[in-house]
Amino acid sequence: xxxxxxxxxxxxxxxxxxxxxxxxxxxxxxxxxxxxxxxxxxxxxxxxxxxxxxxxxxxxxxxxxxxxxxxxxxxxxxxxxxxxxxxxxxxxxxxxxxxxxxxxxxxxxxxxxxxxxxxxxxxxxxxxxxxxxxxxxxxxxxxxxxxxxxxxxxxxxxxxxxxxxxxxxxxxxxxxxxxxxxxxxxxxxxxxxxxxxxxxxxxxxxxxxxxxxxxxxxxxxxxxxxxxxxxxxxxxxxxxxxxxxxxxxxxxxxxxxxxxxxxxxxxxxxxxxxxxxxxxxxxxxxxxxxxxxxxxxxxxxxxxxxxxxxxxxxxxxxxxxxxxxxxxxxxxxxxxxxxxxxxxxxxxxxxxxxxxxxxxxxxxxxxxxxxxxxxxxxxxxxxxxxxxxxxxxxxxxxxx
Amino acid sequence: xxxxxxxxxxxxxxxxxxxxxxxxxxxxxxxxxxxxxxxxxxxxxxxxxxxxxxxxxxxxxxxxxxxxxxxxxxxxxxxxxxxxxxxxxxxxxxxxxxxxxxxxxxxxxxxxxxxxxxxxxxxxxxxxxxxxxxxxxxxxxxxxxxxxxxxxxxxxxxxxxxxxxxxxxxxxxxxxxxxxxxxxxxxxxxxxxxxxxxxxxxxxxxxxxxxxxxxxxxxxxxxxxxxxxxxxxxxxxxxxxxxxxxxxxxxxxxxxxxxxxxxxxxxxxxxxxxxxxxxxxxxxxxxxxxxxxxxxxxxxxxxxxxxxxxxxxxxxxxxxxxxxxxxxxxxxxxxxxxxxxxxxxxxxxxxxxxxxxxxxxxxxxxxxxxxxxxxxxxxxxxxxxxxxxxxxxxxxxxxx
Numbered sequence: 001x002x003x004x005x006x007x008x009x010x011x012x013x014x015x016x017x018x019x020x021x022x023x024x025x026x027x028x029x030x031x032x033x034x035x036x037x038x039x040x041x042x043x044x045x046x047x048x049x050x051x052x053x054x055x056x057x058x059x060x061x062x063x064x065x066x067x068x069x070x071x072x073x074x075x076x077x078x079x080x081x082x083x084x085x086x087x088x089x090x091x092x093x094x095x096x097x098x099x100x101x102x103x104x105x106x107x108x109x110x111x112x113x114x115x116x117x118x119x120x121x122x123x124x125x126x127x128x129x130x131x132x133x134x135x136x137x138x139x140x141x142x143x144x145x146x147x148x149x150x151x152x153x154x155x156x157x158x159x160x161x162x163x164x165x166x167x168x169x170x171x172x173x174x175x176x177x178x179x180x181x182x183x184x185x186x187x188x189x190x191x192x193x194x195x196x197x198x199x200x201x202x203x204x205x206x207x208x209x210x211x212x213x214x215x216x217x218x219x220x221x222x223x224x225x226x227x228x229x230x231x232x233x234x235x236x237x238x239x240x241x242x243x244x245x246x247x248x249x250x251x252x253x254x255x256x257x258x259x260x261x262x263x264x265x266x267x268x269x270x271x272x273x274x275x276x277x278x279x280x281x282x283x284x285x286x287x288x289x290x291x292x293x294x295x296x297x298x299x300x301x302x303x304x305x306x307x308x309x310x311x312x313x314x315x316x317x318x319x320x321x322x323x324x325x326x327x328x329x330x331x332x333x334x335x336x337x338x339x340x341x342x343x344x345x346x347x348x349x350x351x352x353x354x355x356x357x358x359x360x361x362x363x364x365x366x367x368x369x370x371x372x373x374x375x376x377x378x379x380x381x382x383x384x385x386x387x388x389x390x391x392x393x394x395x396x397x398x399x400x
Numbered sequence: 401x402x403x404x405x406x407x408x409x410x411x412x413x414x415x416x417x418x419x420x421x422x423x424x425x426x427x428x429x430x431x432x433x434x435x436x437x438x439x440x441x442x443x444x445x446x447x448x449x450x451x452x453x454x455x456x457x458x459x460x461x462x463x464x465x466x467x468x469x470x471x472x473x474x475x476x477x478x479x480x481x482x483x484x485x486x487x488x489x490x491x492x493x494x495x496x497x498x499x500x501x502x503x504x505x506x507x508x509x510x511x512x513x514x515x516x517x518x519x520x521x522x523x524x525x526x527x528x529x530x531x532x533x534x535x536x537x538x539x540x541x542x543x544x545x546x547x548x549x550x551x552x553x554x555x556x557x558x559x560x561x562x563x564x565x566x567x568x569x570x571x572x573x574x575x576x577x578x579x580x581x582x583x584x585x586x587x588x589x590x591x592x593x594x595x596x597x598x599x600x601x602x603x604x605x606x607x608x609x610x611x612x613x614x615x616x617x618x619x620x621x622x623x624x625x626x627x628x629x630x631x632x633x634x635x636x637x638x639x640x641x642x643x644x645x646x647x648x649x650x651x652x653x654x655x656x657x658x659x660x661x662x663x664x665x666x667x668x669x670x671x672x673x674x675x676x677x678x679x680x681x682x683x684x685x686x687x688x689x690x691x692x693x694x695x696x697x698x699x700x701x702x703x704x705x706x707x708x709x710x711x712x713x714x715x716x717x718x719x720x721x722x723x724x725x726x727x728x729x730x731x732x733x734x735x736x737x738x739x740x741x742x743x744x745x746x747x748x749x750x751x752x753x754x755x756x757x758x759x760x761x762x763x764x765x766x767x768x769x770x771x772x773x774x775x776x777x778x779x780x781x782x783x784x785x786x787x788x789x790x791x792x793x794x795x796x797x798x799x800x
Contacts, residue, residue, distance in 0.1 A: 009589035026609060034585055061619040062612050112759075131757075136731040139711070144639070145718035148650035151726040153641065155567030157557065162641050163648055163720045165631045166566030167555030168610035174574065177606070181581040182756040185434055188584055189409035189761065191591035197406075198759040205737045205755040206577070209426060210568035211723060212462050218723050219461040219749065225723045231565045239544070241553065241562050248563055250548035311539070318545035320563045323611060323618050323625045326551040331536040337605045349619065355605040356582040357531075359512075359598035361589065 008035025008362050013187065015039065015095040016086070017070065020047040022143075022169055023127045023203065024099035025066040026176030027183065031095075032069035033354035035364060039089070039379055040070040043077070044398065046372045059345040067369035068351060073380065074373040074400050077108050081399045088384055090115050090122060094196075095183055099127035099175075102137050112198045122196040123186040127179045131202035141203060146171035150207040155214045159227035174210070175203035237283040237290045238262070241320060247303035248320040251294065251310060256280060261313040266297040343368045376400055408435025408762050413587065415439065415495040416486070417470065420447040422543075422569055423527045423603065424499035425466040426576030427583065431495075432469035433754035435764060439489070439779055440470040443477070444798065446772045459745040467769035468751060473780065474773040474800050477508050481799045488784055490515050490522060494596075495583055499527035499575075502537050512598045522596040523586040527579045531602035541603060546571035550607040555614045559627035574610070575603035637683040637690040638662070641720060647703035648720040651694065651710060656680060661713040666697040743768045776800055 013036040017028040025040075025047075032038040045051055049063040076082040087110070090096055096115060098105060105111045112124040126132060129141020139145075147153050147165055157164025182199035190196055217234065218225050226234060231250070233239035238259075239252040253259045256279060263272055271277055271293060276286040283290045298306050303319050310317040321329075327350045332338045341351045351366060380386045380400065394400045413436040417428040425440075425447075432438040445451055449463040476482040487510070490496055496515060498505060505511045512524040526532060529541020539545075547553055547565055557564025582599035590596055617634065618625050626634060631650070633639035638659075639652040653659045656679060663669055671677055671693060676686040683690045698706050703719050710717040721729075727750045732738045741751045751766060780786045780800065794800045 006593060006595070009585045022612065030581065058620065061616040065609070065612055065615070130731065131735055131737075134731040134735045139718075140714065140716040142652065142654070142716050144652055145650055145716050148641070148648075148718040148720045149726075151721055151723050152566075152568055153648075153650070153720045154722045157564060157567075158561070161558070161561075162631070162643065164557060164564065165641070165650075166552075166568065166570065167557075167614065167628070168552055168566065168570065168607070169613050170566065170568065170570050170574075170610050173610045173612075174570075174577065177574065177577050177581060178755050181430065181577060181584060182758070184581060184584045184588055185409045185756065186758060188588045188591060189758070191588060193406060195406070197761055200757040200759065201755055202735075202737075202757075205732065205735075205752075207568070208726065208732070208737070208752055208755075209465070210570050210573045211726070212422065212465055212573075213569050214567065214723060215465070215727070216461040219746070220458065223724065228567070231562070241548070241565070243562065248548075248553075250545055250553070250565075252542065252544055254542070314540065316540045316542050316545050318539075318548040320548045320553045321551055322554045323551050323614060324623065326549075326608065326611070327615070331530065331534040332605065332608070335531055335534045335602075335605075337531075337602075337608070346619070352605075352608055355578050355601055355608075356585065357600040357602075358582070358586060358589070359600065361597055 006361050008364060009358055010034040010036035013037065013095065014093045015097060016041060016089050016093045018096070018098035018100070020099060021049055022062070022066065022172035023175040023179065024097055026173055027125070027127065027179040028070065028097055029066050029068065030177065030180045030354050030356060031183070033363065034356060034358070038070040039375070040067060040072045040370070041075050041086070042072060042372060044074050050372055061346060061349070064343050064346050064349065064369045065351060069364055069367045070370060071375035071379060072370035072373060073376050076399050077110065079399050081394065081397070083108065083110050085380070085384070085400070086110055087115070087118055091119050093119070093122065094187065095123045095125060097125040097127070097179070097183065102128050102132050116196060116198065120195055121190060123183055123190065124196065124198045125179055125183045126198070126200045127175055129203045131205065132200050143169045143171045146203045146207060150204045151211050152207060154225070155211065155228060157228050158230040163228070170210070171203045171207050174206040175201055178206045232287065233284070235284050236280055237287045238294045240291055240294070242295050242298040244298050244301050244303040244306050249298060249303055249306045249310070249317055250320055251315065251317040253283070253315065258315050259283065262294070262310070262315050265309045265313040265315065266293070268293060268297070339366060341366060341368055345371070373400070406761050408764060409758055410434040410436035413437065413495065414493040415497060416441060416489050416493045418496070418498035418500070420499060421449055422462070422466065422572035423575040423579065424497055426573055427525070427527065427579040428470065428497055429466050429468065430577065430580045430754050430756060431583070433763065434756060434758070438470040439775070440467060440472040440770070441475045441486070442472060442772060444474050450772055461746060461749065464743050464746050464749065464769045465751060469764055469767045470770060471775035471779060472770035472773060473776050476799050477510065479799050481794065481797070483508065483510050485780070485784070485800070486510055487515070487518055491519050492783070493519070493522065494587065495523045495525060497525040497527070497579070497583065502528055502532050516596060516598065520595055521590060523583055523590065524596065524598045525579055525583045526598070526600045527575055529603045531605065532600050543569045543571045546603045546607060550604045551611050552607060554625070555611065555628060557628050558630040563628070570610070571603045571607050574606040575601055578606045632687065635684050636680055637687045638694050640691055640694070642695055642698040644698050644701050644703040644706050649698060649703055649706045649710070649717055650720055651715065651717040653683070653715065658715050659683065662694070662710070662715050665709045665713040665715065666693070668693060668697070739766060741766060741768055745771070773800070
C-alpha cells in the first residue's frame with residue numbers, strides 16, 4: 001500500500017514562505033515534502049540561519065535540514081518595489097507563512113489584512129512565541145525562554161539541581177508542526193468555503209499540553225507540584241535509566257506482569273514473593289530498593305545485552321542512544337525517514353524526510369536546499385513575467 | 401479579525417476515534433476543537449486512561465484534558481457484532497484514527513485495507529511508536545522509551561549525571577499533532593481526488609527534527625557529539641538559568657548588543673571593555689566568568705525584578721515558572737487558550753483550548769469530556785438507526 005500512484009497531497013499549492021530559523025521553516029518543510037510549491041523568500045543577506053553561514057562558521061546544517069524541496073528568492077521588503085513584488089506573488093499564491101515578531105508585517109504595510117484583501121483565497125499563517133494578542137504578545141521568544149515560561153524547565157531535571165532545559169528544541173518544532181496543521185486545515189476549509197483565513201499559532205500554547213502527566217499528578221495531589229523527578233516516575237517503579245557496562249538503558253514496568261517478566265529476565269525469581277515489590281505502588285514506595293535490584297543486574301551486562309533480554313521478555317525498554325546512532329538508525333533509513341544526500345554545500349549528510357506518510361500518494365524526490373536567491377530568475381522571470389533586464393535592474397537597485 | 405462568522409473548519413467531518421492515552425486522543429482533540437464530530441470508541445471497560453479511574457485513584461485529569469467536545473460510545477471489537485457496528489460507522493465516516501500497536505486492527509479483521517475497501521473515501525490514520533514497517537516496527541513504545549531511543553536523553557541534562565529524560569511527554573504530543581496534520585492533509589487531498597488514504601505517523605520520526613541544534617553542532621565538530629550541556633549552549637554566553645533570591649530566570653545573549661544591554665541593566669559598564677567578554681565567542685570561551693558576573697547580579701534580586709529589568713532592556717529572558725503559574729497564566733486565559741471549566745467529575749479545573757487558531761471562523765464552546773458510553777443511544781440509535789431494544793440487547797450481550 002505504500003507505493004505512490006496518485007499525486008502528492010499538496011500538489012499545486014503555492015506557498016510564499018517568509019519563515020526563518022526553525023518554527024516557520026519546519027512548517028513549510030512539511031508542506032514541501034507533501035508536494036507544495038514552497039518559495040522561500042529571504043532578505044538580501046539571507047534569513048538568520050543563512051547569515052550565520054556568512055559569519056565564517058561554514059555551511060549551516062540546520063538550513064540544509066529544513067529547506068529541502070523549496071525554491072529560494074531574495075526580496076527586500078523595506079523597499080516599496082520589494083513589497084510590490086510580494087503583493088504580486090500573493091495574488092497568485094495559496095498560502096503566506098511568516099514567523100516574525102507580531103506586528104512586523106503590519107508595519108511594513110503587508111500584514112494579514114492588506115494581503116487577504118488583495119487575495120481573499122489567501123491563507124495567512126503567523127507563528128509567534130506568545131500569539132498575536134494578549135499582554136505578553138511582544139515578549140521576546142526563543143526556544144529556551146519559552147521552555148522557561150511554559151513550565152518545561154520546572155519538570156525537567158532533578159530536585160537537587162536547578163530547573164533544566166529539555167535538550168531538544170521542542171518549542172520551536174511543536175510550534176512549527178502546529179502551524180502546518182493550522183494551514184492545511186484552512187486549505188481544507190477553503191475547499192468548501194472558497195475563502196482563506198488568518199491562522200495563528202503561539203509556541204507557548206503548543207507546549208502546554210505536553211505537561212499533561214505532571215498536570216495530572218498535580219491535580220491528584222490537590223494542586224501541589226511534586227519536586228522534579230529526574231528519570232523517575234514517582235508512582236511507578238521500576239521507571240528509570242540504568243547504567244550498563246557500556247552505556248545506559250531506559251526501562252519501565254507499567255504493569256505487574258512487566259515486573260514478573262523482569263524478575264525472570266534478571267534471574268531474580270527469589271524476589272517474586274518479596275512483599276516490598278508485589279504491586280506497582282509498593283514498588284514505588286520502595287523505589288530505592290527496586291532500582292537497586294535492577295541496577296545490580298544492569299551493571300553486569302552491556303547495553304545491548306540488557307536491551308535484548310528485556311525486549312525478549314516484552315518489557316518496555318530502550319537503549320539510550322547518542323546522536324550518531326540515531327542518525328544511522330537502520331530502521332529509519334529503511335523506512336526512508338532518513339537518507340544520505342550529497343548536498344552541494346555540506347557534502348554527504350543525512351537529511352530527514354517528513355514524518356507525515358501518505359500511502360498510495362506520490363512524494364517528490366528529496367531536492368537539497370537552495371542557495372540564496374537561486375530561483376530569482378525562475379520566480380521573477382518565468383512565473384511573474386519580468387524580463388531579464390528588469391530582474392537585473394531590481395538586483396542592481398537592491399530590491400532582490 | 402478574531403470573531404467567528406463562518407462555520408468551524410472541520411464542521412461536518414465525522415471521525416471514528418479509537419485513540420487511547422495521549423497520541424491518538426490529542427490528534428482528535430485538535431479535530432474536535434476545529435469543529436469535527438469526533439466519536440470516541442472505547443472498549444467496555446474504557447480506554448487505558450479511563451481504566452485507571454476505575455482502579456480507585458479518582459477521576460483522570462488527562463482523560464478530561466484530551467477529550468473535550470467528543471462523544472463517547474462503548475464497543476467490543478472482539479465480538480463480530482461489535483466489528484459489524486464499527487463497519488457500519490466507517491461507511492458513514494470520514495476518518496478512522498487509532499494508535500494501537502501495528503497489526504492489532506488487521507488481526508481483528510478491521511484493518512486499513514478492509515475498511516478502505518468498504519469506504520474508499522475513508523482517511524485511515526495510524527499513530528505508532530516506530531511505524532507500520534521496518535525492523536523495529538513491533539518494539540514497545542512509550543514516551544520514555546522513545547525519548548531514549550530517539551536521542552533526546554543523550555542531549556538532556558549535565559555531563560556529570562546520567563542521560564536525562566525531558567520532563568514533558570514530548571514524543572506522545574509530537575506524534576499526536578503530526579497525526580492531526582497528516583489527517584487534515586489527506587482530507588484536503590480527498591477534496592480534490594475524491595479518495596481517502598492511509599496516513600501514518602511514527603513518534604520516533606517526529607522527534608528526530610527536534611534534535612536539530614545538536615545535530616548542527618555535531619556536524620560542525622566533524623561528527624563528534626559534544627558532552628551534554630545542561631542549561632548552557634556551548635557557543636553562546638550568557639546562556640543559562642540563573643538563581644535569584646526566590647526562583648530562577650533563564651537569560652540568553654545571542655547578540656553582542658544583548659550583552660551590552662545586559663551590562664547596562666546590571667550596572668556593570670565596567671566590563672564593557674573587558675577583553676574576555678567582547679564577542680560572543682570570547683564570552684563562550686570565558687563562560688565561567690561570564691556566568692559569574694550574571695549570577696552575582698541575579699542573586700541580589702527577586703525573579704520578577706530580574707525579569708522586569710532584562711525585559712525593559714530587550715534581552716531575551718524569562719522567569720522559570722512552575723505548573724501553577726503556567727496554569728493560571730493571565731495571558732493564556734485572556735487569549736482563551738486556557739479556561740476554568742466546571743467539569744462533571746473533576747470539579748473546577750483549567751482545561752486547554754486548541755493551539756490552532758482560525759480567525760474569522762467559529763469555534764464550538766468547550767464541552768467537557770464524556771463519561772464512558774455516554775452517547776451510546778445517540779450514536780447507535782439516532783445515527784445508526786438501531787431501536788432501543790436492539791441497543792439494550794447489544795449492551796446485555798457485551799457488545800456495547
